[in-house]
Amino acid sequence: MSDMTYRDALNLALKEELRRDPSVVIWGEDVALYEGSFKVTRGLLAEFGEERVKDTPISENTIIGVAIGAAMGGVRPVVELMTVNFALLAMDQLVNHMTKIRYMFGGQTWLPMVVRAPGGGGSQLAAQHSQSLETFFMHCPGMYVAVPATPADARGLLKTAIRDNNPVVFLEHELLYNSRGEVPDDPEYLVPFGAASVLREGTDVTIVAYSRMSILALQAAVELEREGISCEVIDLRTLNPLDTATFIASVQKTGRAVVVEECWQMAGLGGHLAWLIHRDCFDTLLAPVNRVSGLDVPMPYSRKIEKLCIPQMETIAAAVRETLSQKY
Template identity: 50%
Template sequence: MEYKEMTYKDAVNLAMTEEMRKDENVILFGEDVGLYGGAFGVSVGMFEEFGPERVKDTPISEAVIAGCAAGAAVTGLRPIAEIMFMDFTTIAMDALVNQAAKMRYMFGGKAQVPMVLRTPGGSGTGAAAQHSQSLEAWFCHVPGLKVVVPGTPADAKGLLKAAIRDNNPVVFVEQKTLYKEKGEVPMDDEFVIPLGKGEIKREGSDVTVISYGRMLPRVLEAADDLKKEGISVEVVDPRTLVPLDKEMIIDSVKKTGKLILVNEACKTGGFLGEISAMVSESEAFDYLDAPIVRLAGLDVPVPYNPELEAAIVPSVDQIRQAIVDVVTNKR
């Protein structure tokens, strides 16, 4: 298979472009996704290739964007709707939660809603409290929605293609700070990563660390550092939160006997708590020889000040120290 180095955002662009070339029912719309190429440049060149009938700029109304996506999907199209910032998915909740997520159930399985709602989330860009939230756990609580949070360019491409082809509504979370990160991406236009299939990013034997999205590179950096000290860290990336690859997580915990969970979303009510509960209720609980540890964002609005913004999410040093403490039975 041929690979090419590209950024995360270019991998997202490639996935959409390939699927739009393959299926004329795939369309893209959102605020500034057309002529401007998207607020973060993710859809650059797509308006020129596919034209205004398939790449549409919308009014500044997230409720309209999500509602149009649900309606277009249930009537035969495969819309990709972009909400410019994850914070503003709150304005689109009725269309997502009460319409898109419910249609298949309310029509006895006779209706399909093959839509993708793409949205950049997370802090780290100095965008302050109203443009920096990580709200993925909200959507995980809604039966009928699938939730994807890729952490690498290759995963972004493969998972987005799977999301576009899925016949259910998918919330596809793109971490803003990862947009410029580079990685090797398969150029095969049939490279698709099944939703619900996680990946072990690094094999290890002393402790399992589960992370996704923006925190994944930090966990991998900490794991690489600790390898020099003789600590073997298994890094697990679920990639999709709903459906969750429970079997992979349980098997990893059974192997290592220790579990640390890391993300940037607020700790209270966050998805890490769901993973912790799932492990505690499974056969993996009997293999644990240390308490489960969660490292997450502080329960505060994201500050504008760069130093304060950095201080509210787990750092590489904090992740490294947590791993050492768990492995040496200090927690």
């Protein structure tokens, strides 16, 4: 095991897969010479050269479209959208093309490609640079959606994504890049898709979260333990495929659930998770499923009010306490 940051774990995964498979190529805005806005692609140009690590024009829709064509032609592109907010400029290629091509062409082709996109709020980047768009992607069949919370998962999920023959949208959280953790040294360390991890075992309530929200949920669980509340924390790791079995089994054990999402509440993924829990745990639920979400507002700049819009450790802890005070 090595102690490393989430950023370095991603960087290591990219380097390892570029070394392992000559069909892997990297492109995106400022990923080569500038080494990436968040420096995830540091050192790649120097090691792998200009034909495999390429800067692109600021043309997000075409970044994705060219990756689709390249993937169809036998290359494995791992492209970066500078931030997930810019994915909205690429939704035509992502949704109308990337997720449809295999199906509408009768299964005669496949698209081994990864779209990496940093996102999430909390850096005072205001309304256009702070969005959490994971629900947009998991809503649409035809692409996998990975949302790593820890450095180990960042490495293992990215390697799985690159080796998978389906399109994968890989959502990195900007506030996690400097987080540290133990990462296995095995170059074949792969984290399978559709396998949630139990970050902490508990008996009173299940918290279901993903990405940075899983880290905050863990902190809330530590806080709540002092109050004698035992939380089980489930980190989803991938939103599609969605591992329902793990959190359903947990809620059947604890009888209570809080689902946490950083995205907006309106039609957000937490509503879907709550429905799955109600459907499968109706007889064992001791209280209504609680839900913690981002506020349904465009993100403000000022740090005093930005904080109100994003779920915090305290918000999650309060939601757990509320759930424990309720019963059916």
